[in-house]
Amino acid sequence: MIETALLCLFAGAAALGAVAMLIARHPMRVALALIICMLSLAGIYALLGVHVIAVFQVLIYVGAVMVFMVYVILLIDVRDSAFTRRFSWLLVPGIAGFVALTAVLCIALWRGESASGTAVGAFGVRPFSEVFLNEYWLYFELVSVLLVAAVVAAIAVVKIGIGRRG
Amino acid sequence: MDKTQLLVGLGVMLFAAGLVGVMVRRNALVMLMCMELMLNGVNLTLVSFAQQTGATEGAVLVFLVFVVAAAEVAIAIPILLLLARARRTLDVEAYADLKG
């Protein structure tokens, strides 16, 4: 009972956050809306019993990615032409496309069969890591390579920036 | 409507919202953040389906998406900073170099 209520609460918060993202003028407000959205999602994950992912959502997404974005917003002068005029000329077509896409996907979703059985699987850390590091170890390694590549690329980009400035 | 349908519907809506945001917002940073919103929407659908069927693979995939998203942001932000510095504006309409 309370679960359902919490679920609806978090879902609503996530939706509101998403909408607020689209409307807000100042990028900082956009970032904060996104943080709210992400935290709500974390809550949803936790309610679903997938605690690992919920934790990682907060740690990585909110804690690292969004903090990075907030720093950047702090550092840049955001009061330029994009501030005064928020939306490009594609506003109306964009909203139409949004409606169409959502409609198509949701109708396809609700047309499909209801899920069989309600196996409420809960994932603890243990089952998760067992599967992850036994069957998906290759992708684990690949992802670490990707992270190394990202580090190298970030340094390279910074060097270009330094070179250009002076 | 059961739980999974609701959550997947929410995920679809988040994805579509993020897509629209990328399309209509003119600030480059806001565009990036909308892209993160899209990824989150996808993650939500993955987790919902994983929880419904009991497959742990869904959660693994979500984890990998996290890592990739983080790496992506780590590169995207510096590039964006350089671009903004070069054009002196964050307005993406100023970046139309591929105009044919």
Place this chain on the structure above:
Amino acid sequence: MTHPLLLIVLLPLAGFLVNGLVGGRAGPRFVSAVGCGLPIAAFAITVKCFLDLSASGAPIVDPVYTWAAFDGHSFEVAFVFDRLAAVMTLIVTGVGSLIHVYSIGYMKDDRGYARYFAYLNVFLFFMLMLVLGKSLLILFVGWEGVGLASYLLIGFWFEDAAKARAGKKAFITNRVGDAGFLLGMFVLYQAVGTLDMGTINAAFASATPPAVSATLVGILLFIGATGKSAQIPLHVWLPDAMAGPTPVSALIHAATMVTAGVYMTARMSAIYLAAPEASQVIAVVGVATAFFAATIAVVQTDIKKVLAYSTISQLGLMFVAIGVGAYGVAIFHLYTHAFFKACLFLGAGSVIHALGGEQDIRKMGGLARRIPITFVTFAVATAAIAGIPPLAGFFSKDEILWFALASDRGGSTALFAAASVTALLTAFYMFRLLWLTFFGASRMDAKTEHHVHESPPSMTGVLVVLAIGSAIGGFVAIPHYLEPLLPLPAVQSAMAHLEHPVVYMSVALGFIGLAAAAYFFGGAAKRAAGLRARFAGLHRVLSGKYFVDEAYDALLARPLTWISERVFLGLGDRMLLDGTLHGLTGFARRTAGVLARVQTGNLQFYLFLAVLGLVAALGWSWQHG
């Protein structure tokens, strides 16, 4: 030998190939040896064939191969050597070889020496194909080929634009005539089913002639002859053709090529015997041309132009003979004309050579003592053409005049009168030429006067041979020889008694012309000047050649050029063709321009398009399960 006629035809072709391909590098001696030796060899074989013909009496037929055979039609390449072909071939190879030998001296220092002999040999090849051909098709191949050779040789010194234009004019005028010839061949083939001349003649002479108007065929074939033999209205190319080297003028435009028209109409005599209207047309055109050209020749001042108009005039007389049915007489005049006209042209070449290039007779005079051999041969030939007995021209011209009056196939007093006046004028202007060139005080400038020298033996020897031919050639009774093939017309009974008076009259005409020329041009210059002043208007018209070239230019050339430029170039090419192309490219460019608007460089727009595509794809997969 098995294929004598083929050999006669191919020997000059071999000369053309050898001289054309390696002559440039082989040196003048080699070129002369090949270029003259092969025609002389052809002449020798011709003589042998002639002796065989005389012995056996039957024409030699030499089938070579079947050119095309399909669907019931077959076209053969074959040669025939009957009496008429014998006369023609002997003239062509004989006079031709002499002129080849003359060219050795005349063209000695020319840069294109090998090319000249190659072209001369190829001309001989085509001319022999023309006279030896058994069917109209082979004749036509030769006909076109000599036209080509003529073009090549008239424009031999092609670096001079005017000379090149003269060659073009000759070829194009010929082609106009050839259109008529081709139409005639088409009609004949459709009516008779073959182009073999013997079969055609037999068909028209038989009791059941083919169901086609002989007059039509006759006129069409005559149009071709008009082009080739320079009759009115297609005579305009012959005076311009004097731009070529003088031996070329002698060989092609006096002795052989221009006579091809006469030969062709004589060969198809059966058609003309069956078509009295066509024959009348030929006679009238012939006498009109003869008179017309003679009047122009009286006022010409270039030595070669006088001879050119003289050739046109004499050809007209030959066609008069054809027109009244005296085919053998026409060939007789062709034969004597070959000798004296070639001698005259080569003599003129000798004069030009002696004077270092001068061709204007107003700047000559007093040459008789200084170039005696040239003078004597020229004088003999002049007397021959004027009809002084007993030289060759007298016999042939007298026959023409007689049959023009008395032939029962179209002779009339009007024809005779016109022809007689022409004969008088011929004597007059030829002796005028002789007097102005060789007699009187010298009107040359000092430099030319120093240069005067007699020509080398290779040239004077040929002149002597031709002069002897002009002198005694008339005693060979060609019409009688050709009688079995080309029977002479009967004489109208009313005129029968006039035969001797006509002879005396033609002799008298010759001497009157001689006397008049001597009076006006042998004495003081003011006599001729006085005559010119009295008839100034007439003199202007004659000097302008009756303004025929100008008329053609205004009536034909300018409208055609206008149509080409305005209609075909302006409308057709520029507007239609270019316009269509440019329209298409413009359309492509505009379409591309419109489509290029998709590439805005705006990332968000591209993303929007992607979303549209995504929605469409999802919707489609929806529809189709």
